[in-house]
Amino acid sequence: MAENTEPQEELTQEPSVQTDNLENEQAEAVAAEEVPEMSAEEQLKIELAELKDKYLRLYADFENFRRRTSKEKLELLSSANAELMKTVLPVVDDFERAMQSFELTTEVEPLKEGVLLIYNKFYKALESKGLKPMESKGEVFDAELHESITQFPAPSEDLKGKVVDEIEKGYFLNEKVIRYAKVVVGA
Structure with a gap:
């Protein structure tokens, strides 16, 4: 009985190999039938459609880049203003203290000196920013x-x-x- 099982296995393997070969041949025949020869005009139309697609994608990429860079510029300007404001705020604080001292002090000389100190501090803050x-x-x-x-x-x-x-x-x-x-x- 062992002899009978071996030949049967060989027989079952051979038809599957033959079936695979037939399927490949049929697929190739169908592919050959589906792809007829294209005329030069049809090839140019396909190439034109591909180029239009590439152009639209490139244009969309450029528009996205332009929007992104303009947004980055606005953010840069706002952050630059923030840095300047941080530099000027201590001077504003000094002016507020000076205004309070105007109400309490009757002597003019200390007030002049205080305003001169605030002016110098403000001027140095502006110089530090490149002015x-x-x-x-x-x-x-x-x-x-x-x-x-x-x-x-x-x-x-x-x-x-x-x-x-x-x-x-x-x-x-x-x-x-x-x-x-x-x-x-x-x-």
């Missing part, structure tokens, strides 16, 4: 740094074309002009 005053008086007039309010006859020949008086100071913020100096120029 620098512009030196204009006696300098040659420069339209990129100065705004001429008026011309005045120069008291001497060497002051012609130079800044005679400074009406309003100009300022730099990290080497960039943020306010032009308003000046009187010698003519």
